[in-house]
Amino acid sequence: xxxxxxxxFKLKRxxxxxxxxxxxxxxxxxxxxxxxxxxxxxxxxxxxxxxxxVQPSRRPADGxxxxxxxxxxxxxxxxxxxxxxxxxxxxxxxxxxxAIGLDLSKHDIKFEEDNWESPTLGAWGIxxxxxxxxxxxxxxxxxxxxxxxxxxxxxxxxxxxxxxLVAFLQGVESVYDIEWTRGVKYADVRLADELxxxxxxxxxxxxxxxxRLLGEYEAECKELLAKYEDYPDKxxxxxxxxxxxxxxxxxxxxxxxxxxxxxxxERVGVIKRVRDLAVGTAKLWADQQxxxx
Amino acid sequence: xxxxxxxxxxxxxHWMIPGALEQMAAVPFFMxxxxxxxxxxxxxxxxxxxxxxxxxxxxxxKGPPVSAGDRAAAGFAKKQGVGLxxxxxxxxxxxxxxxVPGRAVRDILAESLPGIIFGIQWPKTMYWTGGxxxxxxxxxxxxxxxxxxxxxxxxxxxxxxxxxxxxxxxxLGSPSIPVTFDTYEAELRKNFVILSxxxxxxxxxxxxxxxxxxxxxxxxxxxxxxTEYPTAIRGDFDPAFLELPAEVLTTVMRxxxxxxxxxSTPGKxxxxxxxVMNTSGDPEGLVKRGNERVLKARFNDARFFxxxxxxxxxxxxxxxxxxxxxxxxxGSYLEKTERIVKLVDELGGSAHAxxxxxxxxxxxxxEMVKEFTDLQGQVGGLYARHQGEPESxxxxxxxxxxxxxxxxxxPSTHEGQLVALADKLDTLRGCFAVGLVPTxxxxxxxxxxxxxxxxxxxxEAKLDYKLDDLATGDxxxxxxxxxxxxFREIQGFKYDEVNAVLASSCGTLADVESRLTALAAVxxxxxxxxxxxxxxxxxxxxxxxxxxxxxxxxxSLLEDGPERAxxxxxVRVRDAAKVETYAKALEQIASLRPRVDLFFDKVLVNAKDxxxxxxxxxLLHNLLTEFSTIADFSxxxxxxxxx
Numbered sequence: 001x002x003x004x005x006x007x008x009f010k011l012k013r014x015x016x017x018x019x020x021x022x023x024x025x026x027x028x029x030x031x032x033x034x035x036x037x038x039x040x041x042x043x044x045x046x047x048x049x050x051x052x053x054v055q056p057s058r059r060p061a062d063g064x065x066x067x068x069x070x071x072x073x074x075x076x077x078x079x080x081x082x083x084x085x086x087x088x089x090x091x092x093x094x095x096x097x098x099a100i101g102l103d104l105s106k107h108d109i110k111f112e113e114d115n116w117e118s119p120t121l122g123a124w125g126i127x128x129x130x131x132x133x134x135x136x137x138x139x140x141x142x143x144x145x146x147x148x149x150x151x152x153x154x155x156x157x158x159x160x161x162x163x164x165l166v167a168f169l170q171g172v173e174s175v176y177d178i179e180w181t182r183g184v185k186y187a188d189v190r191l192a193d194e195l196x197x198x199x200x201x202x203x204x205x206x207x208x209x210x211x212r213l214l215g216e217y218e219a220e221c222k223e224l225l226a227k228y229e230d231y232p233d234k235x236x237x238x239x240x241x242x243x244x245x246x247x248x249x250x251x252x253x254x255x256x257x258x259x260x261x262x263x264x265x266e267r268v269g270v271i272k273r274v275r276d277l278a279v280g281t282a283k284l285w286a287d288q289q290x291x292x293x
Numbered sequence: 294x295x296x297x298x299x300x301x302x303x304x305x306x307h308w309m310i311p312g313a314l315e316q317m318a319a320v321p322f323f324m325x326x327x328x329x330x331x332x333x334x335x336x337x338x339x340x341x342x343x344x345x346x347x348x349x350x351x352x353x354x355k356g357p358p359v360s361a362g363d364r365a366a367a368g369f370a371k372k373q374g375v376g377l378x379x380x381x382x383x384x385x386x387x388x389x390x391x392x393v394p395g396r397a398v399r400d401i402l403a404e405s406l407p408g409i410i411f412g413i414q415w416p417k418t419m420y421w422t423g424g425x426x427x428x429x430x431x432x433x434x435x436x437x438x439x440x441x442x443x444x445x446x447x448x449x450x451x452x453x454x455x456x457x458x459x460x461x462x463x464x465l466g467s468p469s470i471p472v473t474f475d476t477y478e479a480e481l482r483k484n485f486v487i488l489s490x491x492x493x494x495x496x497x498x499x500x501x502x503x504x505x506x507x508x509x510x511x512x513x514x515x516x517x518x519x520t521e522y523p524t525a526i527r528g529d530f531d532p533a534f535l536e537l538p539a540e541v542l543t544t545v546m547r548x549x550x551x552x553x554x555x556x557s558t559p560g561k562x563x564x565x566x567x568x569v570m571n572t573s574g575d576p577e578g579l580v581k582r583g584n585e586r587v588l589k590a591r592f593n594d595a596r597f598f599x600x601x602x603x604x605x606x607x608x609x610x611x612x613x614x615x616x617x618x619x620x621x622x623x624g625s626y627l628e629k630t631e632r633i634v635k636l637v638d639e640l641g642g643s644a645h646a647x648x649x650x651x652x653x654x655x656x657x658x659x660e661m662v663k664e665f666t667d668l669q670g671q672v673g674g675l676y677a678r679h680q681g682e683p684e685s686x687x688x689x690x691x692x693x694x695x696x697x698x699x700x701x702x703x704p705s706t707h708e709g710q711l712v713a714l715a716d717k718l719d720t721l722r723g724c725f726a727v728g729l730v731p732t733x734x735x736x737x738x739x740x741x742x743x744x745x746x747x748x749x750x751x752x753e754a755k756l757d758y759k760l761d762d763l764a765t766g767d768x769x770x771x772x773x774x775x776x777x778x779x780f781r782e783i784q785g786f787k788y789d790e791v792n793a794v795l796a797s798s799c800g801t802l803a804d805v806e807s808r809l810t811a812l813a814a815v816x817x818x819x820x821x822x823x824x825x826x827x828x829x830x831x832x833x834x835x836x837x838x839x840x841x842x843x844x845x846x847x848x849s850l851l852e853d854g855p856e857r858a859x860x861x862x863x864v865r866v867r868d869a870a871k872v873e874t875y876a877k878a879l880e881q882i883a884s885l886r887p888r889v890d891l892f893f894d895k896v897l898v899n900a901k902d903x904x905x906x907x908x909x910x911x912l913l914h915n916l917l918t919e920f921s922t923i924a925d926f927s928x929x930x931x932x933x934x935x936x
Contacts, residue, residue, distance in 0.1 A: 071594075
């Protein structure tokens with residue numbers, strides 16, 4: 001039986017063999033691998049791209065103090081982007097499951113409709129959740145729009161939920177019982193984060209300061225967005241740094257949400273604030289890419 | 294010749310497939326002896342009996358009149374690209390007869406099929422190649438089989454060339470199978486694809502029945518279009534989970550996992566479930582074990598929610614509803630709760646009904662409802678019972694979203710009916726007050742369903758509230774519309790009967806229903822429709838005379854004979870009708886028909902003496918008003934009408 005990290009190695013190798021860049025996780029907090037610039041920005045524009053990376057994804061509201069066997073504040077996604085999507089993409093995907101040791105002829109695989117939408121990113125796509133013996137193990141999406149921009153080359157996004165997938169492969173009932181590497185359990189590596197961040201996110205994060213920080217990052221982002229038009233050498237312009245500000249805002253929004261500080265009425269407004277930043281940044285990136293081409 | 298088209302795609306959402314099949318069967322080309330079939334990965338049309346060619350035809354082009362002279366004829370011939378000799382004279386005109394040779398059906402199909410395929414309408418489409426200007430379909434098209442007998446009909450769409458190669462089941466079948474019209478279905482079967490939805494449905498039905506599933510036709514339908522080779526298996530769960538409410542267990546199994554449940558005795562769940570796989574079997578039990586593990590995790594979640602939720606009673610959650618928005622302009626659920634309580638009080642609800650109203654929305658703050666939204670109300674009811682609220686309170690909370698559809702049941706207790714009524718009325722009143730009124734097909738707050746619920750509860754529970762006491766203005770009209778719909782479409786009364794009864798008055802809906810029943814019963818009797826026609830005549834006479842009813846009938850002015858006889862019968866029937874059932878009263882009124890006919894035959898309403906004329910109009914007016922309290926007969930469409 002493969003350990004957590006061995007399964008990750010195998011998936012990375014599999015996509016390496018299919019021409020993907022193997023990236024390392026992004027170093028700003030994100031709620032999903034999709035939000036990394038490697039996906040959000042790279043899917044824009046006419047340049048083909050193939051990349052795979054593990055991305056720890058933070059969802060403050062999903063924290064359960066380490067008490068729930070299946071819910072995590074931070075989980076690991078293995079994200080694959082193939083742009084444009086190859087014709088045999090679903091077969092390639094099934095091949096990746098064989099590569100991590102599943103004999104598909106002995107299992108039940110179903111592709112069930114599940115379209116993806118992220119209001120804060122102005123992004124949506126068409127796709128499925130992939131069910132393996134009744135367990136959702138992957139989200140598969142053909143992106144249609146990102147940052148409010150229709151995509152020229154439709155990418156396929158494959159997002160493996162690593163904890164669920166490996167818990168399945170190892171036959172354990174709690175993610176904390178996953179063998180990370182020989183003699184080391186998932187709980188040994190991660191339980192402390194789950195507990196402490198749940199305490200912080202739900203009980204101790206300073207709401208007023210979070211609102212102020214959100215305002216500060218938003219101001220930084222807006223200021224940058226406004227400077228692009230008159231900036232003489234577009235290729236030097238820090239669009240990537242602008243995008244980091246969007247990610248900060250998005251994470252702060254999630255924290256405030258977990259803290260119960262955003263009323264349902266306010267929610268729509270804050271989502272729109274973040275989306276405006278994301279859409280604005282996507283436009284700059286698309287423009288800058290045209291200059292490259 | 295035999296035609297086969299298979300559009301090979303990636304997995305199409307199950308609920309869209311039947312609609313696509315209907316459209317394909319309705320393509321004019323395929324009408325007649327065609328068969329349509331589908332699995333999630335293929336849409337298939339088979340047609341037997343195409344001709345090889347369309348028949349040769351002759352087209353006649355009409356030319357100029359002979360009298361226009363040779364120049365005109367020459368010009369026409371030149372324009373048609375023929376010599377003057379090709380024209381024939383038919384009567385006074387020149388004519389050109391052109392032979393139009395028939396075409397190979399294969400060529401016509403090759404030209405038409407791309408348009409037919411992209412002509413299928415889907416609820417939502419995507420593009421996958423060629424950017425946003427590229428082809429759009431429900432999911433990417435990956436292969437196409439297009440055959441006339443064993444010959445390929447050549448065309449290309451979305452970068453895919455038609456051919457004679459199909460694909461089998463994703464895992465169990467071959468990815469490349471040459472077929473002809475005759476071998477197609479059998480080849481698929483060998484490769485673990487059951488093409489016919491009926492056969493897949495039958496296989497599922499038979500297997501789940503054998504395994505003891507509780508019947509669920511909607512779920513069978515879903516699974517029929519999610520699988521190419523369905524096979525049912527039975528799994529088990531820890532009986533300890535049976536402590537959780539059956540509603541929760543069933544929702545997890547059905548909605549989240551698409552499992553059938555199993556009952557030990559009717560109404561009592563057994564610790565088993567039935568899953569339908571998209572494969573041929575589970576010899577090592579791996580699929581069974583996998584599904585059992587998933588279900589256990591899901592049930593553990595549910596148990597966790599149940600336990601966490603008990604830390605705070607429903608009654609203590611009501612205040613938290615101030616953080617849950619009902620609608621931006623209509624405030625929070627706390628405010629809604631307060632309005633519902635007040636409304637239940639106004640409707641005369643008991644202390645238990647008011648308690649239920651107070652608690653009914655509190656479950657919106659529970660983890661269980663956040664996870665299983667469909668169980669709102671039911672969870673509140675279950676928690677109320679668990680927390681020691683009186684049974685009638687718990688039951689009322691449990692039921693207060695009912696009826697969920699026009700076919701759905703209304704709440705079974707009086708308390709439940711009042712809370713459900715008040716909840717829906719509050720939503721309707723609030724939305725109408727701030728202008729959130731449904732327009733056309735847009736009804737984001739499901740107000741039609743709410744109004745339909747109000748009507749259904751009022752009728753079926755025979756509640757003693759009048760429409761005018763519940764609603765005014767636009768909302769009254771909106772409800773009236775739903776009332777008409779309900780009696781017409783759900784109860785099957787004729788539209789003019791519904792109009793006639795409601796034009797008379799709309800008191801309690803139970804009363805409307807009794808009047809309708811009586812009216813529908815008397816409708817087929819021979820005197821009724823002619824009498825209705827006479828009533829219409831009376832109405833016209835009064836209208837033309839600009840009659841203002843202010844005089845009391847003067848009996849001394851009545852003429853002996855038909856007039857006095859009509860009056861005498863009018864008085865008799867009027868007095869009798871007051872104490873009779875609606876049905877008897879209507880029979881009596883209908884029996885007036887000969888008297889009314891005779892009156893119109895023999896008596897001149899428009900008498901010279903103004904006093905006599907007015908007296909006659911008064912008689913007719915009294916007749917009309919007194920006998921229109923059950924139904925306004927002038928709304929009845931009779932054979933003389935043109936509607």
